Amino acid sequence: MLYTLLIKGYEVVGVDYAKTAFSRCQAYIEQNGLTMKSYTSDIQSFDWQEEQYSLIIFFECSQYFLG
Secondary structure: HHHHHHHHHOOOOOEEHHHHHHHHHHHHHHOOOOOOOEHHHHHHHOOOOOOOOOOOOOOOOOHHOOO
C-alpha cells in the first residue's frame, strides 16, 4: 500500500513498531528510486501533530482500538 501511494506521487510517512519490517520496506522503496519517511514507534505513543497530515490510514492495527 505504501509503495502504491508513493508511485502515484503522494508524500508518505510510515509508522510501525517493527524495525525489521520497515528496514525491508525502506530498502525496496529506495531500490525503486523513491523516498519516504519512516518512524519506528507504537501508534499510541507517536507524536501525530495532526496539522501536518491531510490523510491518516491505519491498517492491521485493530488490536489498539478493539483491545
